[in-house]
Amino acid sequence: MNQIFQDRREAGRQLALKLPLSEAEKDSTLFLALPRGGVPIAFEISRETGLPFDVLIVSKIGHPLHPEYGIGAVTEGGFHWIDPRAIGLADIPAEELHSLIEQEKKEVARRIQEYRPHRALPDFRDKNIILVDDGIATGVTARVAAQYVRSQGAKSVKLAVPVCAAETARKLQGDLDEVICFHQSENFSAVSLFFHDFRQLGDQEVLDLLCNSRRDEGTLLRHATAHAVPLRETRDLRPLIEKIAGSRIVMLGEASHGTQEFYEWRRLISQELIAEHGFHFIAVEGDWPACAHVHRFIRGETREKSAREALQNFRRWPTWMWANTEMIAAAEWLREHNAGREGTPVGFHGLDVYSLFESIDEVLRQLREIDPAMARRARLRYECFEPFRRDEKAYAKSLVHFPEGCERQVLESLQELLATRLEGLRADRLLDLQQNARIVKNAEDYYRTMIHGDEDSWNVRDRHMMETLDQLLKHYGPGSKAIVWAHNTHIGDHRATEMQQQGLVNIGGLAREKWGEDQVSLVGFSTYEGEVIASPAWDGPVEITPVPPGRPLSYEEIFQDVSRRIAAPDFFLWLKEEPLRKVFRQTRGHRAIGVVYNPAYERHGNYVPSALSDRYDALLFFSKTRALTPLRQEFSRSEIPETWPRGT
Structure with a gap:
């Protein structure tokens, strides 16, 4: 059998497209997920429709000899139902059946405490309830859930699932107003066969999805989609340049030290700021002595005949951070710009x-x-x-x-x-x-x-x-203007992340404190997936490493949805005006890849909880990114690794 869905989340997105919801119905519609498998499905439907979802706890009663075969189910309020047609039901003694029912009632009570410890179910009266699960085989849990919801005064009860047994769907018509099934099969054997990834969900994953639903996702998606500015060519940067050019200091970040698009678009923004708005120097997260060679090269004060030759002075691991092909383009442009102008030439410093x-x-x-x-x-x-x-x-x-x-x-x-x-x-x-x-x-x-x-x-x-940075601004004189290139973890305001609780600071937050938010523009960068130059260990070899899709519930996952909705893989958001300033203050994971990177740790690390609109003034997002091209491999063994987070 061919697998139709990658995982439950994808199934939810596809199922959402089949839901026949009129505008008139939306105000009275509530999605109820049957945990655990129905929660990721309902989460995606909620995101796509902008409607809320909750959970209805239902626990299947399995046959004592074949636990996977459902003979009935228990739901909230002690409501239970036993299928009189269940195979082998007559072989179960009444006392044992009663024990099975009580056992599942306890499981329902446990899950209520786990998923809704201080909150009751919403009122179902006069509501259009759509039950959501990851599939139906025997339909026992769906039937019990429908009976319970209808007993609580629901106006209508429907069931939405990505896959189902065709025969079961027909049998459920008497209990439901409608069965909405993306794929029905006459030869149905197991729900799992229709998914590439059908791993069992844990309670914590369910809780994470529930905590991040509550209309927040829909609100973020709606506003981000409305305000995203597609980036297809250099001139698309003009609205961003106009907003940041008035600052004395513009800090341009990166979500990794090895992504082509981050370096390329950072260079393009800097060229506009220098050529059109008179910025005086670029200061980067690099060593001062090595950067001094580039500084002298772009001013024509060195024997080095090419940008490549000047960049070879970056010898400390990881040299690819600044000795790369994108930096050749930056250094050559700066040299050409300086050669054609009078006055103090533009500088480049570490x-x-x-x-x-x-x-x-x-x-x-x-x-x-x-x-x-x-x-x-x-x-x-x-x-x-x-x-x-x-x-x-x-x-x-x-x-x-x-x-x-x-x-x-x-x-x-x-x-x-x-x-x-x-x-x-x-x-x-x-x-x-x-x-x-x-x-x-x-x-x-x-x-x-x-x-x-x-x-x-x-x-x-x-x-x-x-x-x-302060010394450089004093050196270049009153009214001088600076561009900073560094990782997001350095330029994104530390006060908007967990760094503040850890007693950590960074240059972005310190600059805002010293010069004021109106004089400091912080621009973050992000990606959903692609490739990156990094190393599996400190001082290790350079490798092109895959960057997996953004973690569920992260800002990267939201931005990927925005990208899909506006039909543009890359875009920027200006976060300092309402409504984005308000809605992007919620804390979510935001990708941070260091020079040491192992994609296997994605589920447990590489994300900084961030209140995005407090952390940045603007953010550039790139759906799929390429690895930076280093000028050489390196194996320097002299440095102690930075520790937070993993070499940034």
Whole structure:
């Protein structure tokens, strides 16, 4: 037998298309799912129709010798029915039958407490009730449910199922006003044969669907569908650009570090902001020394003849984050833009804190050229790190036994650099020198907090990003405007996620607090499925990894439905105006893929509970995405992994 449905959720979507609901009927219609299998079906029908659903607890009474064969059923209120035509009924002693009934009554009571602990069933009087299940074989549970609902004053009672035995459907006509069955079979043997995935549902899955129904899904879908702006070509970005261009800081996120569309559309937005609205620099979630090579390349201040050559300076794992083909396009455009304009050229800078030893090298190299005496003092201080042979992990581990580490030395070097007036040094060279010294100090602090298992290591990193952004804005002068590229977990306001409860902050939330929400635009990115460049383990090989469909009840699943409804795979939403601001404040899972990624963990991780309209000003969604193309494979083994969440 050919399987018709992938799973119950798909069956529910297809069944919804067959429901003959007039506008006049909708106000009086209520869907009642028969748990557990009927709940995913009813959930999808509710989403498609915008009508509410609830559960009616029914428990099948199985034959003692063949439990899968139903001889009757029990429903709420102690209502039960035994099929007088059931095979083998006469062989069951009355006492045993009574025991079976009482056993199922207890199961019904348990499920009521599980699914509706503080809520009674809605009033059925004068309602059009549509019972929903994942299929009917003998029809015992459907018959009992129909009898109970009718006894409570329902105006009409119908049954909607994706599959059914044709003979059973005919027999149920006397108990129901209508049987709506997507696929009837004359040679019916089992409901499960019509599904590719027919695994048994647990109580928690039922609860999750119930908690996320209550019209919220329908409301989100309706408003998102009405306000989604399709993205088919660059000019479709104009409405978004107009809304964010007035901000001093625009932060552009990503749901992964290895998705082509995120990098491509982030580049296109940035080009518009720079060319048409005068933004002064891009600051990225990357190492300052490596980004400095790109900065000099786009300004024509380097010997490197191509963007590819400049990007080869990203040697720290994972190099693909910035050494990729999309970055070639970005660097070449920035160089061409700078070559054709007067005034201060656009810059490109790194925000991250990881480059401990590379930044030490830069401080010493530059000081040798401009102040040899200070260079000698700095070298003596930085010799504290020499026993660890440029291995951050070795230094971090040493702090367990020697907690003083190099904390005093790196602070002294930074303080001297900040206090000394270096005559004749260009402002950009002074910024580079001081920033590298600042990185050495903050990187030492980062590894110090990380080795003690302190979550504050995340905060050290993001506060460093924030400090760097502040220094860059001061360097470029009053009225300067910045673009930030970083993962959603860094740019999406931490106060709208579980991060706040964990005591974590990020650059997006900190920037809003410092400069005000009207001066900071946060733009998130998302995808439903596709492929991504990632690694199965820290420092592991680069792999093209499949990204499975968005998790049930996640924002990604909702956006995929929006995509289908507007017939556009990609779109953006402006979340700061009503009604989207209000309806997207509810907390749902929002995809977050790090450089370390295993799709097998999708059901348990890779999603950040988010109040989306508080987390972002806008969100770009891409239905199916491609993997980023790295410039090379890499196997660097020098860095300690970030821990929240898995390398972002």
